[in-house]
Amino acid sequence: MSDRDHRPEEFSDLDDSAPGEERINEQELAGGLLGYALGFGLAILLTLASFVAAQSGVIYQPAIISALVVLAIAQMGVHLVFFIHLTTGPDNTNNVLALAFGVFIVVLVVLGSVWIMTHLNHNMMPMNGIQMQ
Amino acid sequence: MxxxxxxxxxxxxxxxxxxxxxxxxxxxxxxxxxxxxxxxASKFVTVAYGFWIFLLSDIIMFSAFFAAYAVLAKEIAGGPAGRDLFELPRVAIQTGLLLTSSFTCGLGSLASHRRDMVWTQIWLLVTGILGAAFLILEVQEFAGMIEEGAGPSRSAFLSAFFALVGCHGLHVGMGLLWLGTMIAQLWVKGFRADILRRLQCFNLFWHALDIIWIAIFTLVYLLGASP
Incomplete structure (x- = not known):
């Protein structure tokens, strides 16, 4: 109980963490200055990896888009963990669930649009074909 | 037992x-x-959570712009394509600036928890300068493209590009105004509970802008410029 009494007033609520709250200072790797430095370093590495993957011929050409998407998602994860301090702890359940719903809608909108429009283009093909014949 | x-x-x-x-x-x-x-829950938690919900809906709005861009990226109408227009060194500098500003924003948040007024103000100021440099580079890029005749009215690809990247730039500009307000409020009012709540929301906003920029530099610039 003693460590609860010494917290600043915005930490007084133990059941819920505010999104981005600097709560995990003491024991966790993702907290405090070390957490920000680690996150910064990882983000720089992932950014460099994206630029290298896109520009050099290291990666098989048709696979570049997959590599870039994976690297981008990884870097977003680094930001969420080290900068926004999202954890899987019970005090973060509300934040994670809201994020999960947001990600769900984003995936529906983006992948759904791309999927439908690609099929639409595909079904339009016979028109060009008739003209060419 | x-x-x-x-x-x-x-x-x-x-x-x-x-x-x-x-x-x-x-x-x-x-x-x-x-x-x-x-x-x-405490007011600090409910305010930040409400702002978190706003940020997520903002990201959903961005996803619509991303979807429009993904669908229209190939519709260049005989005009310039991404690989003719995008300058990757500029994008790399922009990415570095915004990422570093996200880092200094976090350092400012740590300083505010120590109730260290000088360092909080310094880190907020550094964040603002880096954000302003990012915005200047983006405005330069847009001005150069419009001068080359590759403005938003040239093709569907360029309309989608300017809408998406411009919307992010607009958010950065709004963030800079908010940042200036926070510096002034913190200076005049000190570490009051309401000021700390606003600072918390600003930090979240700034980190979210960097997360959206990750998607932009990857999907728009790197993918668009790759052969």
Whole structure:
């Protein structure tokens, strides 16, 4: 109980963490200055990896888009963990669930649009074909 | 019972209590977590959570712009394509600026928890300068493209590009105005509870802008410029 009494007033609520709250200072790797430095370093590495993957011929050409998407998602994860301090702890359940719903809608909108429009283009093909014949 | 749990190799040592006190009721009441018997969460938590919901809906709005761009990226109408227009060195500098500003924003948040006025103000100022440099580079890029005749009215691809990247730039500009307001409010009013709540929301906003920029530099610039 003693460590609860010494917290600043915005930490007084133990059941819920505010999104981005600097709560995990003491024991966790993702907290405090070390957490920000680690996150910064990882983000720089992932950014460099994206630029290298896109520009050099290291990666098989048709696979570049997959590599870039994976690297981008990884870097977003680094930001969420080290900068926004999202954890899987019970005090973060509300934040994670809201994020999960947001990600769900984003995936529906983006992948759904791309999927439908690609099929639409595909079904339009016979028109060009008739003209060419 | 104690003999059994003592025999388990991975048993939790009694020296460090579980900070969440799982199974032992809630911190601000007597009910279990989430049962609401402890009353509402603190204002700091509810304000930041509400802002988190706003940020997520903002990201959903961005996803519509991303979807439009993904669908229209190939529709260049005989005009310039991405690989003719995008300058990757500029994008790399922009990415570095925004990432570093996100880092200094976090350092400012740490300083504000130490109630260190000087360093909080310094880090906020550095964040603002880096953000302004990012915005200047973006405006330069847009001005150069419009001068080359590759403005938003040239093709569907360029309309989608300017809408998406411009919307992010607009957010950065709004963030800079907010940042200036926060510097002034912190200076005049000090570390009051309401000022700390606004600072918390600003930090979240700034980190979210960087997360959106990750998607932009990857999907728009790197993918668009790759052969």
């Amino acid at each position: 104690s003999a059994v749990s003592g025999a388990l190799p991975g048993a939790i040592s009694p020296g460090r209590p579980d900070p969440h006190r799982l199974g032992h009721g809630s911190g601000h009441g007597h009910g279990a977590t989430g049962h609401g018997e402890g009353g509402p």
